[in-house]
Amino acid sequence: MRPRRQTGRMNIHQQVVRELAVRILSGVLRPGDILPTEDNASTEMDVSRTAYREAIKVLSAKGLLESRAKVGTRVRQKSEWNMLDPEILGWKSEIETPSKFVDDLFEFRMIIEPAAARLAARKGSPEKIDKIRHAFETMANTEMSSVENFEADFDFHKSILEASENELLSSLGHVVETLLLTSFELSALRPGAREQSVPLHGAVLAQIQNRDQDKARDAMTTLLASARTDLDDVLQNDIHETTILKKADPDDTSTRAGGNRSPN
Template sequence: MARAERLHQAIARQLGSAILSGAYRPGDALDGEIEQALALGVSRTPYREAIRILVAKGLLESRPRAGTHVTARARWTLLDPDVLAWTFSGEPDEQFVKGLFELRGIIEPAAASLAAQRRTEAQIAAMQDSLASMAHHGLSSEDGRAADQQFHRSVLEATHNDALASLASSVGAAVRWTTRFKQQRVALPRDPLPEHIAVFDAIAANDGEGARHAMEELLRLALDDMAAALP
């Protein structure tokens, strides 16, 4: 069973979602600590912990005598897995979604090409397991989306490039939350599993160029699906 969300994490999610949705704008001041804690119906300790989380993620800055303010968007760690989750819990900005797919389009095709050249048999087996789980559960379920996330993570890890592998959490979170958002809005018009299988087949065959093109096609179709889910 998943660990229950702790109080300070719930407060951070609530405030973070409000900032990302525009309810709080850059430069806006949050009321004093006592007032905010009372408004949220919590003690000052979990409220302080929540503020520390949001400061660490770049959404807030808190200074003595100056108070706590929302920072400029340029300072937000938009690829943080929590921040991505909060973004897609509401109505994500269309330009941000497109930018996210542009970023994936830069990273993942190149990663797939490297993975085709460097993958191990254990990594091929891990990708096969992810595909089998996707096929069994489907992307409308949490288990299926987790398998999808793990597949993309495995591709990055198979590059054996530490800098690329360090992006696995962010890319995986982007995969998870964009897919979940699409599933909540519209029934997908197609099964995305074949595109994943095409990427896998090219990686398994050590076909770097084929893996690159297959990942580009996967992302193109995923963005088309996302466009159908946005207003």
């Protein structure tokens, strides 16, 4: 068993959303391209025009599409895409090569999370800091690489973002979650790293509790740098395996929990 991304039963319009999103994010459909008319596209995909329209609305809400009467539905410029949208991040993680994806995400985390830790130390409410502490204790008391441990890890980082007392930062929990999910999936193949994980998390917690802003920030930077190193090792070693895994994941229909034993 392992933490899972959304992949199970989906509504019809969600299936269309996913199908189109993947086509756009993978570059099959490119910015400026105009989709077939609602009538053609929906019959092509074998769904009702209404369901198709609902899918278009969802993707427009995420900045991927734009519809205008008489001209059609067009793929918007990349700069208009809401890349931080949780679903878009999730789709990208399935499409892009792990290393490129991980690079961008880690770079982003290295900006956001140390700053959040700093703010948490400055103005995090006692309750929020208590939530961080609770997540840490759960982390320390659960088996490494277990689902409970993963969830506590995520809670830890999410709680720090929330303790920053800034709504914009708080809403970035999903960015962390997506990266952690990717990390988890990759390092589940090759466990053993992350020995220093608990003390590094502990250091962050301690400095936030101390209300030492700069040290809290630095502790988070250290923690992330370590996590990145661990992940880089996995990527180095498993580069070909993971590539195979990506390719051998064409349809999630099988819903095989964890054990992808011999895809053939």
